Amino acid sequence: MAKKNQTLGEFIIENQEAFQYSSGELSRLINSIRLAAKVVNHEVNKAGLVDILGAAGETNIQGEDQQKLDVYANEKFIQTLTNREIVCGIASEENDDFITICGQKEDHNNKYVVLMDPLDGSSNIDVNVSVGTIFSVYRRVTPLGTPVTIDDFLQPGSEQVAAGYIVYGTSTMLVYTTGHGVNGFTLNPAIGTYYLSHPDMKFPEDGNIYSINEGNYAHFPQGVKDYIKYCQTEEDNRPYTSRYIGSLVSDIHRNMIKGGIYIYPKSSKSSNGKLRLLYECNPMAFIVEQAGGKASDGHQRIMDLKPTELHQRVPFFCGSKNMVEKAEEFMKKK
Ligand SMILES: O=P(O)(O)OC[C@H]1O[C@](O)(COP(=O)(O)O)[C@@H](O)[C@@H]1O
Ligand SMILES: [Mg+2]
Numbered sequence: 001m002a003k004k005n006q007t008l009g010e011f012i013i014e015n016q017e018a019f020q021y022s023s024g025e026l027s028r029l030i031n032s033i034r035l036a037a038k039v040v041n042h043e044v045n046k047a048g049l050v051d052i053l054g055a056a057g058e059t060n061i062q063g064e065d066q067q068k069l070d071v072y073a074n075e076k077f078i079q080t081l082t083n084r085e086i087v088c089g090i091a092s093e094e095n096d097d098f099i100t101i102c103g104q105k106e107d108h109n110n111k112y113v114v115l116m117d118p119l120d121g122s123s124n125i126d127v128n129v130s131v132g133t134i135f136s137v138y139r140r141v142t143p144l145g146t147p148v149t150i151d152d153f154l155q156p157g158s159e160q161v162a163a164g165y166i167v168y169g170t171s172t173m174l175v176y177t178t179g180h181g182v183n184g185f186t187l188n189p190a191i192g193t194y195y196l197s198h199p200d201m202k203f204p205e206d207g208n209i210y211s212i213n214e215g216n217y218a219h220f221p222q223g224v225k226d227y228i229k230y231c232q233t234e235e236d237n238r239p240y241t242s243r244y245i246g247s248l249v250s251d252i253h254r255n256m257i258k259g260g261i262y263i264y265p266k267s268s269k270s271s272n273g274k275l276r277l278l279y280e281c282n283p284m285a286f287i288v289e290q291a292g293g294k295a296s297d298g299h300q301r302i303m304d305l306k307p308t309e310l311h312q313r314v315p316f317f318c319g320s321k322n323m324v325e326k327a328e329e330f331m332k333k334k
């Protein structure tokens with residue numbers, strides 16, 4: 001049983017056996033993410049003092065202006081994961097294609113691939129609003145000793161062996177699952193150690209917070225418009241409260257603690273919405289489901305979707321189980 005204030009290191013070792021493939025590699029992988037997150041956290045915390053604010057001057061494959069912190073975080077996570085000899089491939093929001101990691105012995109014998117959003121909530125970096133990092137881990141499907149292929153990355157979310165996020169907010173927290181519940185660890189920056197502050201996190205089945213960028217209302221499907229009206233109607237425990245930070249990690253983290261629903265739907269401006277299936281929606285869906293919540297594209301379970309492209313986007317409905325089911329009812333009607 002997870003002991004409050006246990007360190008992340010202790011927790012990882014103690015729970016290693018629970019992992020079906022436990023041979024220590026996944027523990028080393030989580031440990032390397034823990035380390036890279038500390039390095040990024042250090043930079044985030046002093047963002048105004050060092051030359052890390054603003055655009056980096058490049059655009060990524062999504063056509064977005066990369067922020068300096070996007071590039072910095074991307075480099076730190078790739079470096080740390082590569083140095084630890086655990087991954088055979090990495091895919092990132094900031095890299096057009098996946099990266100093959102052949103290992104120091106160049107034998108392609110590592111078992112895991114990592115997909116990541118190194119810096120989530122980029123539009124909030126320069127305005128000192130919380131941002132995050134999201135990661136998703138799979139066992140490779142191609143034979144050991146051969147270079148990874150796209151097949152190792154295009155696996156349905158239900159095949160994830162671990163997923164998590166780091167939120168760089170008023171405090172820095174690492175929240176993750178290996179399929180045995182969800183646990184949250186808070187970083188004590190003075191000593192650089194994460195402590196178990198949120199054992200066995202549970203997503204309330206109901207809540208009264210809805211999170212959606214209503215600025216796009218005119219372009220939303222009718223089902224979403226009707227659900228927003230439902231949230232705003234004076235009835236039962238409604239109207240709900242509208243909360244939207246604009247950082248996926250922070251919006252879902254808040255809703256997981258308080259109860260609520262986050263929606264980034266498709267719209268007449270973006271036929272598949274904005275969020276990326278492989279390194280935003282799948283990992284958040286794994287965590288949310290492990291905490292008792294629900295995640296779909298408005299119709300189908302996110303983790304049942306068969307990915308076809310590295311950077312594909314999907315509509316995302318995620319949060320308290322009863323609230324997501326209500327929103328899906330409205331989507332069905334239209
Ligand atoms: O500004 P919008 O259109 O509401 O989009 C906000 C959403 O886009 C994101 O910033 C996309 O993620 P990145 O910042 O990693 O590109 C989410 O974190 C957030 O929920
Ligand atoms: Mg993101």
Ligand SMILES: [Mg+2]
Nearest residue numbers: 093117119120
């Ligand atoms: Mg990002």
